[in-house]
Amino acid sequence: MTDLLPTARTGGGPAVLTKSAAPPQDPPQAPGPRVARGTRRRLGPGRSLPFGRLIGPALLVALWWAASASGYLDPRILSGPGTVISTAGDLVATGRLQDNVLISLQRAGLGLFFGVVSGVVLAVAAGLSRTGEYLLDGPLQIKRAIPSLAMLPLLILWLGIGEEMKVTVIALGVAVSMYINTYAFLTSIDSRYVELAEGLDLGRAQFIRKVVIPGSLPGFFVGLRLGVTSSWVGLIVVEQINATSGIGYMMFQAQQYAQSDVIIVGLVAYGIFGFASDAGVRAIERRALSWRRTLAG
Amino acid sequence: MATHPGGLITKAAPAVRTRRLVRKFGDRVILKELDLTVAPGEFTALLGRSGSGKSTLLRAVARLDHTVEGSGELTVPERVSLSFQDSRLLPWLRVLDNVTLGLRGPGARERGLTALEEVGLAGRDRSWPHELSGGEQQRAALARALVREPELLLADEPFGALDALTRIKMHGLLRELYERHRPAVLLVTHDVDEAVELADRVLVLEDGLISVDLAIDLPTLRSRRDARFQEYRDTLLTALGVAQPPAPA
Ligand SMILES: Nc1ncnc2c1ncn2[C@@H]1O[C@H](COP(=O)(O)OP(=O)(O)OP(=O)(O)O)[C@@H](O)[C@H]1O
């Protein structure tokens, strides 16, 4: 788009740019100043549609449907949506889906909870005191470089293969992304606001409540969205290792019996959870950060 | 409370007193054993060239300069309010919450609403700061400073970022609020006219010391065309090293 350069804007048609290299050709011009009509070029994405975010996924499903209905898609490779839905119905009827979903949700939820709490506490401790920074930031930056999944062997050695290990793996991943983002925003809170708080004689607790937390909330949400995603990733991994329940286990079993429809049900369940939880975080974020004016609107 | 201008010694303890105040950045000494006394209820303006150390002095008096090296004695009242060149409203708090931030005791909300009304922002208490115009933001900041009923108001170029028209309105508002609440005021400004128009005493900071201490003996309602206004103005401009062409008759 070359016409983002400052040129006189006319009402009709795009503005014309003459490159200085080309021989200047004076366009026939109406006498008098050119009148710009309408508003300026919009650089932000514009107004948002309600539930507009669902359009993309819906389109994807429609495509899948069309492909398998037209026989384009071999059901041995990928079952059609109809088969998947009826399989899901069967799984619900036998209670297999609910039980596994519930246990998965519980793992992810617990991991997320512990991860968020510990990540935020660590970020506040490291951000507000030098001692905290010196003691905590280094190890956490190192931990950031080591994926939680790489620590799996050690964690299995320490905690066994039970729920504790699973929740810990998930929580570790979540905690790191919570810490990194919350800490980054917290330490970049404008020093003028700190000065203001000092000038108003705010106490420590009030300073944290009114300045630090709201000021680092955008980072908290960035971390939370990454954390939610990483909790699903962690969940998938731990459920494929020595699990005897959960969506991952259900899918693993289906693989043994070549039931691609059950695998799809599991994938869809993961997808729905991932999408719904991200949408949930976004909704909370929009409410909590309603004071912000951003490009996303 | 003493109302006379000129910084005469009043019976009450001074609102601000610095004795041999030194502030330095590395080897550069910005304030050189500066002595300054401001009486309670006295409206003082502080002029000085850019970089002369006005903000440094103000931040010292506000006791905000933890990291700055220095020495000297400093006496300030308990309730000190500050206002800055930017309105410095927290963007995540609504206007009323900004005004009452840090306010203790019951009735904070009511006091905040009253203060907003005083600065002409009644009904805007639920707005976000970014929904206010620059002048309105500065008025909200003024409300935040005054709602604490300060004994001393420190202001570092509070109108610096405003357009000329808004600034004139803010002058009137500040003076009116001052008459009503009578805090001691230390106002840092670049604008000689602003200083003479608002203050009862004008100081010039030069080479780390107060080089001029001028009592402004003008009625409360001041006209810039007043001959004595011009005289004060010329004296100060000369002190600031700005040559003045002879004023047209
Ligand atoms: N944090 C700092 N570190 C080093 N030098 C500083 C610092 N703050 C101020 N100074 C120096 O101290 C001197 C006085 O600064 P100060 O901000 O008090 O000036 P000022 O009179 O308020 O100027 P202006 O009218 O431009 O606001 C300046 O020369 C400035 O460069």
Ligand SMILES: [Mg+2]
């Ligand atoms: Mg300054």
